[in-house]
Amino acid sequence: MLLNKFGNADNTKNMLTECCIGDKLQLSSVYKTLVQPANEVAWAKTIWDGFLYPKHSFLLWLACHARLLTKDRLCRMGILSTNQIQCVLCNGHQLETRDHISFECQFSAKIWNMLMDWLRYRWRSCVWRLILNWYSHNLRGQGPMQKLKRMCLSIAVYMIWKERNQRIFHAKERQPIQIFRDIKFVVFSKVQNDDIHVHMKEILESL
Numbered sequence: 294m295l296l297n298k299f300g301n302a303d304n305t306k307n308m309l310t311e312c313c314i315g316d317k318l319q320l321s322s323v324y325k326t327l328v329q330p331a332n333e334v335a336w337a338k339t340i341w342d343g344f345l346y347p348k349h350s351f352l353l354w355l356a357c358h359a360r361l362l363t364k365d366r367l368c369r370m371g372i373l374s375t376n377q378i379q380c381v382l383c384n385g386h387q388l389e390t391r392d393h394i395s396f397e398c399q400f401s402a403k404i405w406n407m408l409m410d411w412l413r414y415r416w417r418s419c420v421w422r423l424i425l426n427w428y429s430h431n432l433r434g435q436g437p438m439q440k441l442k443r444m445c446l447s448i449a450v451y452m453i454w455k456e457r458n459q460r461i462f463h464a465k466e467r468q469p470i471q472i473f474r475d476i477k478f479v480v481f482s483k484v485q486n487d488d489i490h491v492h493m494k495e496i497l498e499s500l
């Protein structure tokens with residue numbers, strides 16, 4: 294395997310020599326050399342860097358990869374027919390796609406707009422592509438407000454997806470204001486119960 298990767302015995306020997314400290318081979322260095330570093334996508338910090346719950350991050354990761362099992366995808370997979378793919382959040386006025394439920398749907402947009410009001414966003418959009426671009430380039434820092442906004446995006450996507458599932462599988466409906474309050478509750482719970490920098494708590498109390 295090493296010969297295939299590095300071309301010949303000399304190159305392999307040179308690589309192994311560079312991975313030694315003194316006369317000891319550092320396996321971690323060999324591993325790093327063998328595993329090509331993957332290019333980090335622009336929105337990686339949006340998903341993984343912050344005070345995020347793993348289940349929220351995972352769903353956001355699926356959304357970023359357009360892998361949520363939305364009805365348009367289920368239709369393309371042959372699981373639903375074309376007359377079954379209307380959005381349940383806005384009572385079937387639009388087709389359910391990733392971009393629609395996050396956050397072009399009038400139901401989702403109400404929640405997202407309430408969140409943006411609460412967090413005093415300077416910039417606004419309900420268009421997924423623009424939101425992700427904004428987060429990737431303007432909200433990737435380590436400041437408490439940036440982390441707070443990353444947390445709220447992941448919770449919002451999760452809560453809206455959960456509401457969508459509740460409507461489809463349990464015939465239960467809630468209003469945008471209730472979901473907005475739930476998102477705030479999750480945020481406050483996380484910030485109060487975790488060892489989070491005091492600035493974050495001060496910011497939350499000032500909102």
Ligand SMILES: [Zn+2]
Binds near residue numbers: 387
């Ligand atoms: Zn909708």
